[in-house]
Amino acid sequence: MAKKIMVIDDELDILEVLTFRLSKAGYEIISAVDGQEALDLLTKTRPDLILLDLRLPKIDGYEVCRRIKTSDELKEIPVILLTASSTIKVEKAVKKYNVEGFIIKPFDYKDLIAEIKKFI
Amino acid sequence: MKIAKKISLSFLVTAIIIVSVVGPALYVIFSNILKDSIFAHLSTTAQSRRNHIETLLREYEHAGKMLALSTSFKNVFNENLDYDQRMEAALNKIETVLDTHMDFFEILIFDEKGSVLITNEPRNVTTDENRLATLKTEEKDAYLVDLHVLEPSGHIGMCIIAPIYIENERKGFICFRIKADEIYSILTDKTGLGKTGEIYLVNRDGYMISPSRFLEDTFKNTKVDTTSTRKYFEDVREFGDTKHPHIPFIHADYRGKKVLGVHDHVSSMAWGLFAKIDEEEVLRPLRSVAYLLTTMAVVVSFVAWLLGVLIGRVIAKPIRRLQKCTEMIGKGDLDYKCDVSIKDEIGQLSLAFNKMTKDLKRTTTSIETLNKEIDVRKKTAMALSESRAQLKGLLDGSPDLIAQIDKNIKVVWANKAALDLYPDVIGNFCYKAYGDGSDGPCKGCPCIRAIKSGNIETDIVCKPRVKGAEGVTYWEDIGVPIKDEKGNVTGVIDIARNITLRRKAQMELERAKKQIEYILGATKTGLDIIDKDYNVVYVDPEWEKIYGDPKGRKCYEYFMGLEVICEGCGIKKAFETKEIVVSEEKLPKEGNRPVQVTTIPFQDEKGNWMAAEINVDISERKNAEQEIKKAIDIKSDFISIVSHELRTPLTAIREGINILSDESTGVLTDMQKNFIKLTQRNVERLSRLINDVLSFQKLEADKVVFKMLKNDINKVAEEVTKTMEQLALNKGVKLEVSVGMNLPEFRFDRDKIMQVVTNIVDNAIKCVDKGDVLITTSRDGDQNVRVSVRDNGKGIRKRDIPKLFHTFEQIEKGKDRITGGTGLGLAICKDIIEKHGGRIWVESKLNKGSEFIFVLPIR
Numbered sequence: 001m002a003k004k005i006m007v008i009d010d011e012l013d014i015l016e017v018l019t020f021r022l023s024k025a026g027y028e029i030i031s032a033v034d035g036q037e038a039l040d041l042l043t044k045t046r047p048d049l050i051l052l053d054l055r056l057p058k059i060d061g062y063e064v065c066r067r068i069k070t071s072d073e074l075k076e077i078p079v080i081l082l083t084a085s086s087t088i089k090v091e092k093a094v095k096k097y098n099v100e101g102f103i104i105k106p107f108d109y110k111d112l113i114a115e116i117k118k119f120i
Numbered sequence: 121m122k123i124a125k126k127i128s129l130s131f132l133v134t135a136i137i138i139v140s141v142v143g144p145a146l147y148v149i150f151s152n153i154l155k156d157s158i159f160a161h162l163s164t165t166a167q168s169r170r171n172h173i174e175t176l177l178r179e180y181e182h183a184g185k186m187l188a189l190s191t192s193f194k195n196v197f198n199e200n201l202d203y204d205q206r207m208e209a210a211l212n213k214i215e216t217v218l219d220t221h222m223d224f225f226e227i228l229i230f231d232e233k234g235s236v237l238i239t240n241e242p243r244n245v246t247t248d249e250n251r252l253a254t255l256k257t258e259e260k261d262a263y264l265v266d267l268h269v270l271e272p273s274g275h276i277g278m279c280i281i282a283p284i285y286i287e288n289e290r291k292g293f294i295c296f297r298i299k300a301d302e303i304y305s306i307l308t309d310k311t312g313l314g315k316t317g318e319i320y321l322v323n324r325d326g327y328m329i330s331p332s333r334f335l336e337d338t339f340k341n342t343k344v345d346t347t348s349t350r351k352y353f354e355d356v357r358e359f360g361d362t363k364h365p366h367i368p369f370i371h372a373d374y375r376g377k378k379v380l381g382v383h384d385h386v387s388s389m390a391w392g393l394f395a396k397i398d399e400e401e402v403l404r405p406l407r408s409v410a411y412l413l414t415t416m417a418v419v420v421s422f423v424a425w426l427l428g429v430l431i432g433r434v435i436a437k438p439i440r441r442l443q444k445c446t447e448m449i450g451k452g453d454l455d456y457k458c459d460v461s462i463k464d465e466i467g468q469l470s471l472a473f474n475k476m477t478k479d480l481k482r483t484t485t486s487i488e489t490l491n492k493e494i495d496v497r498k499k500t501a502m503a504l505s506e507s508r509a510q511l512k513g514l515l516d517g518s519p520d521l522i523a524q525i526d527k528n529i530k531v532v533w534a535n536k537a538a539l540d541l542y543p544d545v546i547g548n549f550c551y552k553a554y555g556d557g558s559d560g561p562c563k564g565c566p567c568i569r570a571i572k573s574g575n576i577e578t579d580i581v582c583k584p585r586v587k588g589a590e591g592v593t594y595w596e597d598i599g600v601p602i603k604d605e606k607g608n609v610t611g612v613i614d615i616a617r618n619i620t621l622r623r624k625a626q627m628e629l630e631r632a633k634k635q636i637e638y639i640l641g642a643t644k645t646g647l648d649i650i651d652k653d654y655n656v657v658y659v660d661p662e663w664e665k666i667y668g669d670p671k672g673r674k675c676y677e678y679f680m681g682l683e684v685i686c687e688g689c690g691i692k693k694a695f696e697t698k699e700i701v702v703s704e705e706k707l708p709k710e711g712n713r714p715v716q717v718t719t720i721p722f723q724d725e726k727g728n729w730m731a732a733e734i735n736v737d738i739s740e741r742k743n744a745e746q747e748i749k750k751a752i753d754i755k756s757d758f759i760s761i762v763s764h765e766l767r768t769p770l771t772a773i774r775e776g777i778n779i780l781s782d783e784s785t786g787v788l789t790d791m792q793k794n795f796i797k798l799t800q801r802n803v804e805r806l807s808r809l810i811n812d813v814l815s816f817q818k819l820e821a822d823k824v825v826f827k828m829l830k831n832d833i834n835k836v837a838e839e840v841t842k843t844m845e846q847l848a849l850n851k852g853v854k855l856e857v858s859v860g861m862n863l864p865e866f867r868f869d870r871d872k873i874m875q876v877v878t879n880i881v882d883n884a885i886k887c888v889d890k891g892d893v894l895i896t897t898s899r900d901g902d903q904n905v906r907v908s909v910r911d912n913g914k915g916i917r918k919r920d921i922p923k924l925f926h927t928f929e930q931i932e933k934g935k936d937r938i939t940g941g942t943g944l945g946l947a948i949c950k951d952i953i954e955k956h957g958g959r960i961w962v963e964s965k966l967n968k969g970s971e972f973i974f975v976l977p978i979r
Contacts, residue, residue: 011768011771013769017776017779018775020779021775021779084764084765084767084768085764104767105767106807107771
């Protein structure tokens with residue numbers, strides 16, 4: 001059975017290219033455009049990995065991170081942050097919420113795949 | 121000697137003897153009281169400052185002791201943890217400590233051998249503290265290292281060194297470096313120390329280790345060898361750390377000036393604390409006492425002498441009169457009468473004498489007396505006519521108009537100058553010919569006033585019509601009253617002097633002054649003149665309105681409200697150098713209004729040095745500077761935000777193009793592939809540009825943390841070679857690496873140095889067409905490692921070399937322009953290398969090739 005990846009990004013264009021790429025690579029994709037939608041979908045779909053943008057409407061990426069990592073049910077799911085913020089900020093967030101990895105935008109598709117392959 | 125003289129002399133001698141004993145005795149008593157009070161004051165001041173310093177030192181020691189127990193610092197030695205993680209945790213902790221302890225500015229952790237494991241100051245590796253720390257064998261929680269110059273920053277400061285224990289085994293030390301500013305501020309507080317008092321510290325070797333009020337750059341440069349320091353070291357030997365007697369006394373200080381001083385002892389650091397004040401300043405109030413005493417001595421002596429003279433006279437007078445009387449009568453003056461008013465023995469003797477003379481006189485007559493009288497009268501008449509002629513010559517020779525006017529203000533007589541101007545003046549009313557031409561007495565006429573008051577009167581008169589003169593003329597008119605023997609005024613001498621030229625010059629001067637003052641006021645420019653003793657000699661009127669009367673005030677007090685001459689005083693410098701000094705000041709009495717002060721030294725007509733100060737208002741410039749600073753901050757934030765915003769759409773574009781180029785959406789024609797490659801190339805370039813702008817902006821704003829950990833430079837060179845090899849091959853360039861043997865591991869930020877080498881190699885590959893690029897690492901002396909990247913490409917023109925490391929400078933503009941470069945790469949490299957304490961440069965020959973070289977210090 002194909003592994004499930006949830007992609008959370010408010011940029012629809014980025015969602016589209018990612019969905020295309022990752023589907024081609026054989027993953028099943030669940031997409032969400034804001035923090036609220038992501039959290040709603042998480043418990044229902046239980047993905048194997050989460051790609052998370054930090055700047056999101058409604059509930060931002062940091063809060064989504066916190067909720068995932070403090071929930072007994074979800075904290076085992078690996079999270080990769082996907083962001084255009086500066087390296088320093090992201091490193092801080094990674095440390096604070098025990099996030100598994102991060103990729104800075106604009107990213108290289110090969111790097112992204114390599115990062116994902118580390119976990120699933 | 122006469123009797124009167126003898127008496128007066130003996131009075132004078134007695135007075136002088138008394139005064140010369142009492143005066144000095146009083147002076148000595150006063151001066152002792154004054155000195156005792158100053159000594160007491162100095163002793164308490166020294167003691168309170170010492171207590172203050174000791175409290176501060178105890179606080180430092182305590183803080184060091186507590187911080188050494190922190191887990192993050194202990195973990196530096198915990199080899200069970202990941203190296204990068206524990207070092208990073210320690211760095212974060214260092215950041216927090218520096219934030220909370222404002223006095224601390226550098227923190228180092230080093231092991232038992234003294235090598236530094238981690239620090240917040242990357243340049244900082246070879247220090248004295250680590251050596252010192254290991255020298256101390258006794259087991260102590262924490263201790264302070266004496267004040268010294270902290271390399272490499274050059275600050276003066278001290279260190280707290282605390283051992284770090286893990287399970288009762290000492291693993292190493294942590295060193296907190298503290299600037300001496302706080303201690304110095306306790307010492308240099310001038311409260312209660314007048315104009316010359318100061319407090320300074322001397323270390324156990326007798327060198328001054330704190331700022332002096334009189335010398336610059338004293339730290340360990342000035343050996344203080346005075347009676348006071350010698351006494352202090354004797355006390356230290358005798359009493360050790362127990363309480364010293366602190367006896368104050370007068371001695372010559374390190375400048376050779378006599379001072380009242382006291383010493384104290386900061387025992388924990390073996391510092392001698394010296395408080396002193398110039399004797400001259402202390403004894404200044406005594407000077408007036410001395411003047412008073414001297415004046416009193418002179419007055420008393422004089423009064424005593426006067427008394428002596430008077431008493432002498434009273435006794436000697438009747439005797440002298442009688443003696444004179446006999447002498448006169450002896451010469452034949454029979455009219456002379458001896459004084460018989462005193463009813464003592466001498467009086468009776470005189471009475472008898474008079475009777476005898478009276479009888480003698482009756483027999484004598486004198487014709488001689490009459491002849492003498494006639495002779496005297498003749499001589500007087502001649503002298504009178506002679507002096508009249510002289511007077512007339514004198515009056516006629518005078519350029520002033522002189523006339524005699526009677527009580528009815530008719531002219532009786534006039535001199536030649538007056539008659540030349542007004543021939544028909546005599547016999548007329550003075551105002552008719554002489555005055556302003558009006559039909560009555562002139563307004564404010566000094567002659568009429570002189571006649572009324574009987575005093576000399578003066579007035580300045582304007583005469584519109586004077587023969588032979590152009591326009592209005594001004595005259596100074598003086599009326600001198602003439603009085604008869606009873607004191608009644610009979611007339612007046614009128615003297616009129618033409619002062620037209622002087623008056624016009626004065627008016628001209630006044631107008632010029634008003635103009636200058638108006639200009640100064642309108643441009644908010646202040647003008648003042650200061651003499652060599654810093655007294656305010658002149659202040660322009662606008663300023664005087666704000667600051668008040670400058671008379672008798674010193675410039676630092678008048679403008680700045682200070683008790684002593686301002687620090688970095690421009691006037692002082694101007695007097696020393698005799699050159700114009702330009703400085704910027706803030707005026708505290710005008711809400712810190714900023715001014716630019718141009719101080720111009722000059723000599724007045726007597727050759728005394730003075731300084732003129734022109735104070736130009738620069739509020740607007742200062743505001744503009746503030747605005748610029750704000751604008752730069754906004755620019756920086758703007759760049760950061762925009763760059764981040766650009767990244768998101770760029771990601772979508774890049775991935776979209778990549779998907780097309782992969783042909784995962786369908787096969788492309790050659791033409792389509794061609795344009796997609798072109799688009800990809802430019803997307804990559806745009807993305808590089810954004811990254812470079814961001815990282816340069818961060819470096820510039822000092823927002824980058826350098827992870828200074830031990831690394832192998834050869835590994836960096838090899839890794840760069842590996843990643844760049846393919847790129848080189850694609851261009852037909854051979855990339856080789858030659859690593860130096862026996863290079864030590866040393867501290868540098870691996871990612872950043874990798875970025876530098878990659879950037880240089882990337883440039884080299886772009887410049888070369890089918891050639892070689894060689895990376896070499898080697899040792900450069902004892903202290904440095906050298907990395908070089910050499911190519912045999914186009915080379916760089918000499919005139920372009922200086923521009924290379926600047927932002928957005930690309931050489932060979934035009935069709936040869938290197939493609940894909942952002943113009944920021946080398947500027948970033950330079951910044952990174954310099955933040956490591958290293959140096960980067962280029963050596964190049966046109967058409968032969970270039971070599972980029974950087975050296976890094978081994979730490």
